[in-house]
Structures are given as structure tokens and as C-alpha cells.
Amino acid sequence: MTTFRSKVRETDTAHDAGSPCLLFVDDDRDIQVAARLLFQRRRIKILSAYDAAEALTLLASHPVDLVLLDLNYTKGARTGAEGLALLKDMLVLRRDLPVLVVTGHSGVSIAVEAMRTGATDFVMKPWNNDRLVSLVTSVLEKCGRNNGFDVEPVLITASDAIKQIVSEADRIAPTRACVLISGPSGVGKMLLARRIQDLSSEASAAQSFSAEDCGDLPQEGGVWICREIEALSPTLQRRLTDRLDGSAPPRLIALSSLDFAQR
Structure with missing residues (x-):
């Protein structure tokens, strides 16, 4: 599994401050x-x-x-x-x-x-x-708060650190490698995951779900984007392992706010 740890400044994050x-x-x-x-x-x-x-x-x-x-x-x-x-x-x-x-x-x-x-x-x-x-x-x-409805958030690559991360993401995107993206809330983990999906060879749209609200795993394969992967219950962790070890495993892009390098 490829791991990205976000080392970005505030200017490198997704633009959602203007969203209602x-x-x-x-x-x-x-x-x-x-x-x-x-x-x-x-x-x-x-x-x-x-x-x-x-x-x-x-x-x-x-x-x-x-x-x-x-x-x-x-x-x-x-x-x-x-x-x-x-x-x-x-x-x-x-x-x-x-x-x-x-x-x-x-x-x-x-x-x-x-x-x-x-x-x-x-x-x-x-x-x-x-x-x-x-x-x-x-x-x-x-109320004058309609800005943001039709605006796609963007990942601003202002620093060398984020440029390096994006370059590595682009390199592994066409593969079937599973990916772990970690970093604080608001640094653009989902944007990076979507970028990997957009550049991948998968034809179908990614299935995105939150481990905190997840009662079961998606039934279909393809690409799974799992937010807050560390919150996945032990039961679902076992099911996920079985799916990844199966004959037609999904491609997992896991997001986490934890810094696993420090654990």
C-alpha cells in the first residue's frame, strides 16, 4: 500500500471556506x-x-x-x-x-x-x-450564501512538499495499488483521492463512504474511498481484509487524520 502524509501549509488546502x-x-x-x-x-x-x-x-x-x-x-x-x-x-x-x-x-x-x-x-x-x-x-x-454550489474545490500546489505528493499520486494512479492518505482535517485528502481516481484506469465512479457511519462495506468492487479508516469496526476490518484478499478485490484509497508514522 502506498502511503502519503500531508506536509502542507494552509495555502495548500482545499478551498471550501466560502461554501455555505x-x-x-x-x-x-x-x-x-x-x-x-x-x-x-x-x-x-x-x-x-x-x-x-x-x-x-x-x-x-x-x-x-x-x-x-x-x-x-x-x-x-x-x-x-x-x-x-x-x-x-x-x-x-x-x-x-x-x-x-x-x-x-x-x-x-x-x-x-x-x-x-x-x-x-x-x-x-x-x-x-x-x-x-x-x-x-x-x-x-x-441570504447571499449561494457561492460554492457549482465551484469545484481545487488542490493548490504552492509548496514543494505538496508538489512532490501530487507527483507521486499521479505516478501510482494508473496502477491497482491501494493507497493510504493521512493528514490533518482540511488539507485536501479527498481531493487527492479524487485525483487518483480520475487518473486511474477504473471506468466506474469511486464509491466513497465514512468508516464512522459505515454499517457494511459496499457490495460492488471498483474503487473504494474510505474516510477515517481508523474508525472502521473490528468486524468490518476483517471483512475488508477478506475482500482485499479475494479474487476480485476493490482498489482501496483510505483516508485518515492520524499520522501513522508517529504511532
């Missing part, structure tokens, strides 16, 4: 993952909160442009009361904060009440992806 930031409040991890995949493809940063305390902490500590709030964000909730209470707390912190509420069990009436409380609009669950994206895009445009 969406805070999504819902306790369902599967729905959180689906939303993350939906919006990350559109260059919208997603912050995930699973309860009220986490949501308020993230709101107070991050430049959130828009909140997507499930009115029944904990398991078993049906009335929407907890969502309304959190909505009020959020608007105390940020009076002008755009909030889209998500409702399913509670119906339209509670969504209307949320809008009277200060919500911008509502979405019914299960949502339609096109409708949700259109609504989020519209709200962000009104």
Missing part, C-alpha cells in the same frame, strides 16, 4: 448520512446534530447559514413540541437565522405553527431530494 454551512438536527444517522451525501455533492458543508444541546453548541461555535430542523428529532417523538422549543432557543441565539423545519408524524399544522414562531419554510418527510435542494438553494441565495 447547513446545520441538520435529526437523531436518525441514516437520514443524516443521506442528507450529507445530498448536499456535499453541491458543495454545501453539513454539520450534524443529534440533540438540542449539540445543535445549540454547534450553532454558537460555527458560522451556520441555514438550519434544517426535524421537529421530532428524537426517537418516539410525535408532537413536534421539542422541535418548536429548540427553534425558539435557536432564534434567541440568532434572530435572523433561516430555519427549514422537517415534519412527518406531526403534519402540516405543526409546521405552520413553526413558521409563525419564526421558521422560514417547511419540508414534509420523507422529502423529495429535488424539492429539498431547491428550497435550500433558494433560501441560501436570498
Whole structure:
């Protein structure tokens, strides 16, 4: 396995500082993952909160442009009361904060009440992806935060260190070698992985997944890009080893924020 360790300055990282930031409040991890995949493809940063305390902490500590709030964000909730209470707390912190509420069990009436409380609009669950994206895009445009939707992040090779890393990545890209890319968050590990995929001989698109949210490995082969590989459970580690040792193994591009050279 080829290993890259990122030794880059701030100017060598991916440009995502201008991307809009969406805070999504819902306790369902599967729905959180689906939303993350939906919006990350559109260059919208997603912050995930699973309860009220986490949501308020993230709101107070991050430049959130828009909140997507499930009115029944904990398991078993049906009335929407907890969502309304959190909505009020959020608007105390940020009076002008755009909030889209998500409702399913509670119906339209509670969504209307949320809008009277200060919500911008509502979405019914299960949502339609096109409708949700259109609504989020519209709200962000009104806030002047639509920059980044159609802009591909770029890997800036300003230093000799990153030039050397990119050159080595280009060299091994056409091979079937598995790759480990390590470095701090934000240095462009995913961009480097995508570059390797783009220059590889694989015809199909890479399958990207996070070890932290992974319940099982992809069923198909091809190229796998696994983020935070160190978080993969022991069970999935064994399955991954079996797949890599199999007759038609995937090409694994593993990403990690750990510095394995120091371990």
C-alpha cells in the first residue's frame, strides 16, 4: 500500500471556506448520512446534530447559514413540541437565522405553527431530494450564501512538499495499488483521492463512504474511498481484509487524520 502524509501549509488546502454551512438536527444517522451525501455533492458543508444541546453548541461555535430542523428529532417523538422549543432557543441565539423545519408524524399544522414562531419554510418527510435542494438553494441565495454550489474545490500546489505528493499520486494512479492518505482535517485528502481516481484506469465512479457511519462495506468492487479508516469496526476490518484478499478485490484509497508514522 502506498502511503502519503500531508506536509502542507494552509495555502495548500482545499478551498471550501466560502461554501455555505447547513446545520441538520435529526437523531436518525441514516437520514443524516443521506442528507450529507445530498448536499456535499453541491458543495454545501453539513454539520450534524443529534440533540438540542449539540445543535445549540454547534450553532454558537460555527458560522451556520441555514438550519434544517426535524421537529421530532428524537426517537418516539410525535408532537413536534421539542422541535418548536429548540427553534425558539435557536432564534434567541440568532434572530435572523433561516430555519427549514422537517415534519412527518406531526403534519402540516405543526409546521405552520413553526413558521409563525419564526421558521422560514417547511419540508414534509420523507422529502423529495429535488424539492429539498431547491428550497435550500433558494433560501441560501436570498441570504447571499449561494457561492460554492457549482465551484469545484481545487488542490493548490504552492509548496514543494505538496508538489512532490501530487507527483507521486499521479505516478501510482494508473496502477491497482491501494493507497493510504493521512493528514490533518482540511488539507485536501479527498481531493487527492479524487485525483487518483480520475487518473486511474477504473471506468466506474469511486464509491466513497465514512468508516464512522459505515454499517457494511459496499457490495460492488471498483474503487473504494474510505474516510477515517481508523474508525472502521473490528468486524468490518476483517471483512475488508477478506475482500482485499479475494479474487476480485476493490482498489482501496483510505483516508485518515492520524499520522501513522508517529504511532
